[in-house]
Amino acid sequence: MKKITVCLMLIGAAHFVDAQKISLGKITDVASKGSKALTFTNEDAVKLSKESVDYMDKNNAVAGPKDPYTVRLNKLFGKHKSQDGLTLNYKVYKVTDINAFACADGSVRVFSSLMDIMTDDELLAVIGHEIGHVKNQDTKDAIKSAYLKAAALDAASSASSTVATLNDSQVGKMANAFLDASHSKKQESEADTYSYDFMKANKYNVVGAYTAFKKLALLSEGGTAQSGFQKMFNSHPDSNKRAEAVKKRAEKDGLWKDPGTVTLPKTKLTK
Numbered sequence: 001m002k003k004i005t006v007c008l009m010l011i012g013a014a015h016f017v018d019a020q021k022i023s024l025g026k027i028t029d030v031a032s033k034g035s036k037a038l039t040f041t042n043e044d045a046v047k048l049s050k051e052s053v054d055y056m057d058k059n060n061a062v063a064g065p066k067d068p069y070t071v072r073l074n075k076l077f078g079k080h081k082s083q084d085g086l087t088l089n090y091k092v093y094k095v096t097d098i099n100a101f102a103c104a105d106g107s108v109r110v111f112s113s114l115m116d117i118m119t120d121d122e123l124l125a126v127i128g129h130e131i132g133h134v135k136n137q138d139t140k141d142a143i144k145s146a147y148l149k150a151a152a153l154d155a156a157s158s159a160s161s162t163v164a165t166l167n168d169s170q171v172g173k174m175a176n177a178f179l180d181a182s183h184s185k186k187q188e189s190e191a192d193t194y195s196y197d198f199m200k201a202n203k204y205n206v207v208g209a210y211t212a213f214k215k216l217a218l219l220s221e222g223g224t225a226q227s228g229f230q231k232m233f234n235s236h237p238d239s240n241k242r243a244e245a246v247k248k249r250a251e252k253d254g255l256w257k258d259p260g261t262v263t264l265p266k267t268k269l270t271k
Contacts, residue, residue: 040147042104045140048147049103051166052175056093056109063092069112069270076120077108077127083198084135090127098219102130103178104139116268117215121208125195128209132194138187146177192242196249206250207259213243214262 063069069092081088088106092115093099099111108130115123133139150166150173166174183191192209199206217239250256
C-alpha cells in the first residue's frame with residue numbers, strides 16, 4: 001500500500017508517493033508544447049480525474065461502510081451528494097496525513113487524520129471549500145496539468161491535439177502530479193467564498209470555517225513535522241487572514257459567535 005505524505009490541498013499542494021519518480025526537467029518543455037496543441041474538454045477532465053481517483057482508491061486504505069469515519073462522513077455529507085448541479089461521491093482514506101481533495105469527476109476524499117482534528121462544522125467548511133474547487137473548475141486545470149506531465153513521457157502523445165489513453169504507469173504518475181498541483185491564491189479565495197456561502201445557505205455554523213482556518217494556522221507553526229505546511233504557505237493565502245475574512249463577513253451577516261481560543265484537540269474527534 002502506498003502512503004500519502006503530509007499535505008493539505010485546502011491550503012496548498014499535496015503529494016502522492018509513487019514508486020517511480022517523474023523527471024521534471026524533461027517534462028517542462030514537452031508539457032508546454034502539448035498544452036498549446038491539446039484540446040481539453042470537461043469530459044476529458046472527468047475521465048482522467050476518475051482514472052486518478054480509482055488509482056488512489058486502490059493504493060490507499062479506504063474506510064469501509066461501517067467504519068466510524070465513514071459513518072460520520074455520511075451523516076455530515078450524505079445529503080450533499082447532489083450539490084449545486086454536481087454529482088459527488090465521498091470516501092475516507094485511513095492515513096496519518098492531514099488532507100482533503102476533490103476532483104473534476106465529483107470525487108471528494110477526506111483523510112481520517114483531518115477528521116480527527118476537525119469538528120463537524122469545520123469539516124463542513126472544508127468539504128464546502130473542496131466542492132467550490134470542483135464547481136469553479138479549478139480541478140479541471142489541475143488534472144490537465146497532471147495529464148501533460150504524465151503523457152510527457154511520450155512526446156507524441158503530449159503534443160497531440162486530443163487526450164491519449166494512458167497506461168497504468170502513466171495513470172499513477174498523473175495521480176501523483178495531480179496531488180502535487182496547487183491552486184492559485186485567487187482560486188483559493190473563490191473556494192473560500194463558496195464554502196462560506198455553502199455553510200450559510202444550509203444554515204450551518206459559518207464560524208466553523210473560521211476555526212478550521214485557525215487550526216490550519218496552528219499546524220503551520222514550528223516543528224520539523226509541520227515544515228510542509230510552512231512551505232505551502234509561501235504560495236497560498238495565510239490561514240489567519242482567511243480566518244479573519246470569515247469573521248468579518250460573519251459579523252456583517254449577524255452570524256458571528258466568538259468561539260474563544262482555538263486549539264488543536266489532544267484526542268481524536270472520530271472514535
